[in-house]
Amino acid sequence: MDIHTGAGDVRVGSIAINKSRVALRDLQLPHTANVEVESTKYPLGQDPARTSIRRYIDRENRFILLFDALSLAYIDGTLFRDDGLADGGKSFLRYLRPHPLLAGVTDEKGTFKSRQRVFDADSTFGTIEAAIAEGDEVLVCDDLGDEWADFIGLNNTSSPPRITFYHAKHGNLSLGAGPFHISVSQAIKNLQRMSLPAEAMAAKIRGWKKNYVNGGVKTSIPRVSRGNSDELAREFERARSAPDAVRRVFIVTSSLSRGAVERALADIAAGRAPDPYFVQLYWLLLSFFSACTEMNALGYIVCQE
Template sequence: MVDDASAEIGAIKINKTRIAMKTLEIPSLAGVFVEDARLVVGTDPNRKTLSKYIDVEDMFSILFSDLALAYIDGSLFRDEALVGGGASFLRHLMTEPLLAATTSEKGTFVAGQAEFTTGSVFRAVADGLAGEDVLICDDLGDEWADFIGVSANANPAMITFYHAKHGNRSLSASAFHDAVGQAIKNLGRLSLVGDVMANKFQGWDATYNHGHAATAITRYMRGGTRAQIEEQVGLAATAPAVLKRVVIVTSSLSRADVEEAFGRIAAGLPVRPNFVQLYWILMGFFSACIEIGAVGYVMCQP
């Protein structure tokens, strides 16, 4: 393995059943260890270096010159769709022109403000990118998503978790690591049922407070009073048919750029490895959604 300056930083070893990370020598990782959080720092006799932990837990990906192959989370995958034009991938991308004009994720905050800052991705979601009858801001605290949208009267009923992110337009995979991780971690919450919901409704009674700014932004952003929203959430959660969606809303991606990259691959032309990594990260997200009966999307620039 080499870094951007072509200096060797590590090596892998191909065994019979897995690929192991033999070495990983990055100066910034030297002296970084993973320990049991229940113990006093530095006292865990089984602590591991970060590079060893990454290897043991299979927390790395390997890309190949054959773009249809990838080694992810300890398993080898083959996906001909990547070299076949990416039609199945593109079906998960929803375009929204408003995202091209955003300049921040949440904007700035001052005491008493009643809305998210104009030009922020959060404001764009609140103003209409999320089209459900009920919209709740769940950001901060025991966060399941940045926004939760519910439509109980649709056929089928619909529950959507929105994860809003901002970034410079690129095909970089790094912009999606946090959003995908958060989205996958909270897939089990999409049902919106159980004793935990009482605490969620109580938490949503409070206005949105960011840092030291106590704003007047209500978390019940659309759908009526708490009682009315509780009723709608209950109806959607217990509906005989309900469509569950998870949407990553990001200003950092353009569908046109993705289509261009797929076109280059189909024509036998090279693409940067970060796009291939982006493809596999998002395909993992889409697949994780399917496994629990949901549909994953990315809402991005045209």
């Protein structure tokens, strides 16, 4: 089955629909012709097993296939069915949490100086620390390195206890899937880390006791922004061993408006033709929510109003 562009009806590739999966057989986009994917274990250009972008996309199932029927989508190698688009997306909207401070965000992490003690207030990082994670008794910045999330929060005295992974993003407002591909992929990849594996915690805690470093700038921002750094091992063990702990994953972004999503869903429910880019966004986020559910976690998008 050939793939054609919407404008000009130019053939740019093909797919094969097999019994167990859809395969990307051909991809002929000019700007990807010489693009290859390598492992980060090797210096650039020296991976003997590097592969073309087409082979990588096919092998990793990194594409979304939409159908005329809005209730169906093929994402990450799995066929999904959901009738939420047609009925106004009421269940979908429950996973979108608006926060007013995100309207003033201008950067994901902000800028850094050597004596700086807090993240910029107009950054996504600063907003998470100041407001979105306000219910956490323990909050650590896990950005960079062997990153599980940008921030990890604990509340061991709530009933039930809570473990929250925060993934921070910033960008221009959009109703397309593009701004979310990386953040959704990162969030799903790290779902298994929400068990807080005991064998990994000692190294993690050593790193959290150091101040934040970014781009060669050694700041005075403590990675432990809330809680006692000497009690981290005990607090994380309490959370890890709590049988009723609620695990939450928040993608926090300034690039999405809940109101805009609500209006787009209302237009579709009213019978108007949907924007295919919005349909991609809907299914991408739905795959994130579903992946969280499969790992006994709750996924949310914290966005602009």
